Amino acid sequence: MDNNIIIPKHIGIIMDGNGRWAKKRMLPRNMGHKKGAEVFQDITRYCNELGLESVTFYAFSTENWKRPVEEVNGIMSLLKEYLIKAFDYEKENNRVVFLGDKSAFSGELLELMLDIEEKTKDRKGMTLNIALNYGARNEIVHATKAIAQMVKNGEIAVEDINEELISNNLYTKGQPDPDFILRPSGEKRISNFLLWQIAYSEFVYMDVLWPDFTRKDLDAAIIEFNKRNRRFGGV
Ligand code: FPP
Numbered sequence: 001m002d003n004n005i006i007i008p009k010h011i012g013i014i015m016d017g018n019g020r021w022a023k024k025r026m027l028p029r030n031m032g033h034k035k036g037a038e039v040f041q042d043i044t045r046y047c048n049e050l051g052l053e054s055v056t057f058y059a060f061s062t063e064n065w066k067r068p069v070e071e072v073n074g075i076m077s078l079l080k081e082y083l084i085k086a087f088d089y090e091k092e093n094n095r096v097v098f099l100g101d102k103s104a105f106s107g108e109l110l111e112l113m114l115d116i117e118e119k120t121k122d123r124k125g126m127t128l129n130i131a132l133n134y135g136a137r138n139e140i141v142h143a144t145k146a147i148a149q150m151v152k153n154g155e156i157a158v159e160d161i162n163e164e165l166i167s168n169n170l171y172t173k174g175q176p177d178p179d180f181i182l183r184p185s186g187e188k189r190i191s192n193f194l195l196w197q198i199a200y201s202e203f204v205y206m207d208v209l210w211p212d213f214t215r216k217d218l219d220a221a222i223i224e225f226n227k228r229n230r231r232f233g234g235v
Helices: 018-024 029-050 069-086 106-121 136-152 163-167 217-225
Strands: 009-012 054-063 095-099 127-134 179-183 200-206
Touching: 018 217, 029 054, 029 217, 054 069, 069 106, 095 106, 095 200, 127 136, 136 163, 179 217, 200 217
Parallel strands: 009 054, 009 179, 054 127, 095 127, 179 200
Antiparallel strands: none
16 A cells, blocks of 8 residues: 555444345355455454554444344354454454453353453454444443442542543443444445444445455555545534
């Protein structure tokens, strides 16, 4: 990529279009997720190479449980597969963080999530956030309860509640807010993704379906982001 291009610190990615990709090929929807998981791995590596501080992938929302059970099971087994085998977290220098309510998970997947978070917590490379059973409203409720508990315990006063305290009680605590949110597949919705963190983020929508998404598409998104003139409310 051109040397004059500013590489963002944090990109949030809504991996969308897996179902449509499969449908176009008369394949079961889970084949779209399978290809989507391969793209997730490649784009993660590319984000590492580009030197991002954080990248966040929306893998499974609090609403996605409404999908047919075979599809939910298919996504969960892909997750296990990619966390165990394909994503060699032992060799990468990434800190892996799961954003979302973990109480919905149990057994092997939960153990794997906790193990990966623990083993990678001191790593100095890019933070790879995987949003699983994630919903931004749910995240804000979770933070609000934690803060209310601190007030109740007498650890803080109501007057101590400020934006920084709220940010520090979100799943993304300590990370920069996303510079831009990328949504492939032509949809132009935010779908309950990082609502607090995107206050000043740009949105980049692309027509490509996630399973067809390439490193070149990410370059194009970063170039588009560079064309935006961010003023953060100033002039
Ligand atoms: C949205 O496309 C995609 C999902 C709800 C699941 C994303 C999951 C993966 C890519 C696989 C596992 C993830 C990792 C991190 C290994 P859609 O099904 O809503 O597509 P559609 O809008 O075309 O139907």
